[in-house]
Amino acid sequence: MDGLVEEINENDLVVNCTSGKKVTINVGSAYPKDTESPRGGVEDMTRLAYLHEPGVLQNLKSRYALNEIYTYTGNILIAVNPFQRLPHLYNNHMMGIYKGAEFGELGPHPFAIADRSYRLMINNRISQAILVSGESGAGKTESTKMLMQYLAFMGGKAQAEGRSVQQQILESNPVLEAFGNAKTVRNNNSSRFGKFVEIQFDDNGKISGAAIRTYLLERSRVCQISDPERNYHCFYMLCAAPSEDCKKYKLGEAKTFHYLNQSNCIELDGLDDSKEYTDTRRAMSIVGISSDEQDAIFRVVAAILHLGNVEFAEGSEADSSMPKDEKSQFHLRTAAELFMCDEKGLEESLCKRVMATRGESITKNLDPRAAALSRDALSRIVYSRLFDWLVNKINSSIGQDPDSKILIGVLDIYGFESFKTNRLFNHFNFEFSNQHIFH
Numbered sequence: 001m002d003g004l005v006e007e008i009n010e011n012d013l014v015v016n017c018t019s020g021k022k023v024t025i026n027v028g029s030a031y032p033k034d035t036e037s038p039r040g041g042v043e044d045m046t047r048l049a050y051l052h053e054p055g056v057l058q059n060l061k062s063r064y065a066l067n068e069i070y071t072y073t074g075n076i077l078i079a080v081n082p083f084q085r086l087p088h089l090y091n092n093h094m095m096g097i098y099k100g101a102e103f104g105e106l107g108p109h110p111f112a113i114a115d116r117s118y119r120l121m122i123n124n125r126i127s128q129a130i131l132v133s134g135e136s137g138a139g140k141t142e143s144t145k146m147l148m149q150y151l152a153f154m155g156g157k158a159q160a161e162g163r164s165v166q167q168q169i170l171e172s173n174p175v176l177e178a179f180g181n182a183k184t185v186r187n188n189n190s191s192r193f194g195k196f197v198e199i200q201f202d203d204n205g206k207i208s209g210a211a212i213r214t215y216l217l218e219r220s221r222v223c224q225i226s227d228p229e230r231n232y233h234c235f236y237m238l239c240a241a242p243s244e245d246c247k248k249y250k251l252g253e254a255k256t257f258h259y260l261n262q263s264n265c266i267e268l269d270g271l272d273d274s275k276e277y278t279d280t281r282r283a284m285s286i287v288g289i290s291s292d293e294q295d296a297i298f299r300v301v302a303a304i305l306h307l308g309n310v311e312f313a314e315g316s317e318a319d320s321s322m323p324k325d326e327k328s329q330f331h332l333r334t335a336a337e338l339f340m341c342d343e344k345g346l347e348e349s350l351c352k353r354v355m356a357t358r359g360e361s362i363t364k365n366l367d368p369r370a371a372a373l374s375r376d377a378l379s380r381i382v383y384s385r386l387f388d389w390l391v392n393k394i395n396s397s398i399g400q401d402p403d404s405k406i407l408i409g410v411l412d413i414y415g416f417e418s419f420k421t422n423r424l425f426n427h428f429n430f431e432f433s434n435q436h437i438f439h
């Protein structure tokens, strides 16, 4: 709350707020304001006369009101999510402007951070790391994409040199997003995994290889979602695939699957799942995933959906279980077909547990509840292995440069919301470049 102190009492201040309100506050909760700071805020917050929380927030707010979403604090870039497309900020013309400009000479921008990292790497021959952090929906992924876009612009090879590494890195995004992103309460396209992208350069500063490392995929989402969130995008896009594919995988509408219908949110405004399916397939081809491999990937996705629809009932023996009815039997059979495994073997792996003891193994029946838990555990593990496989495939297709000695790493990591005591900067995302952090 911005205002002018009108009266000072023992422990209280009477403040005339800019909003017109008059309030009495405790002296301890008042902070001084630099009356000479510009109305539209300052580009670099190290220039603020008073660097305290309300001052920082007030500065970011003033800039945001003018559509200035980026602000520096020294060489840290703070981005406030604009929640609207600002294409003029990220086009080729803008990249040209930031190319080689002194850091701080132009307005705060992710391109300036990427340019600085690139120059430090080239001039000092030292690898760089850029950390992008903030809470869910803050804009980390968008910022990471811009950093990549700029590094590709600086280190990209000519089109004539064939399918470029940079094109493959950028194209790998939709593939990773299809399998690792989901709608959450805060973000319709929330990355549910951490990502570290290493871009390797040759001695001429051209991109020569890349590697994507992912970690901590949220496995629980595969089997459990709460309203109004969604499961991973790939499940919905597959259910909205052209009819010949749906027939091949024996799929019906998304809402008929237990792993998807635990939430009422099936469709997303402005998102056409069937178009996403086609786009994802195209992106998969670009990153070198053959059509047979694509078919195998979606077979596994479909198998997980079928697996989720297998319900269990009491079996004939005590504390045992079996597929509940004809419908469950159908889904089990279809899952086995899609996994290309033996149906009986799959059923036993869900309804029984084998315990290995010294020298012998004991098979124990599972009751219906335990069988459902083992079904979900199988779905989670298969999905996370599928995701790891995809990342490996993308990496081997992009290729690493064994001779590269310099690289820029971009770490897209979810951050502050996990620290309950540190909610100050929750709505912002931070970026900084520091050659010593990770290398």
Ligand SMILES: Nc1ncnc2c1ncn2[C@@H]1O[C@H](COP(=O)(O)OP(=O)(O)OP(=O)(O)O)[C@@H](O)[C@H]1O
Residues within 6 Å of the ligand: 081, 082, 083, 084, 085, 086, 134, 135, 136, 137, 138, 139, 140, 141, 142, 143, 187, 189, 190, 191, 192, 414, 429
């Ligand atoms: N610079 C930007 N310009 C336009 N829109 C943006 C920008 N940054 C973020 N957004 C909007 O906010 C949404 C959420 O951003 P983003 O997916 O990057 O968040 P995130 O921090 O990566 O979240 P999560 O941790 O959940 O993955 C985007 O889908 C986009 O609509």
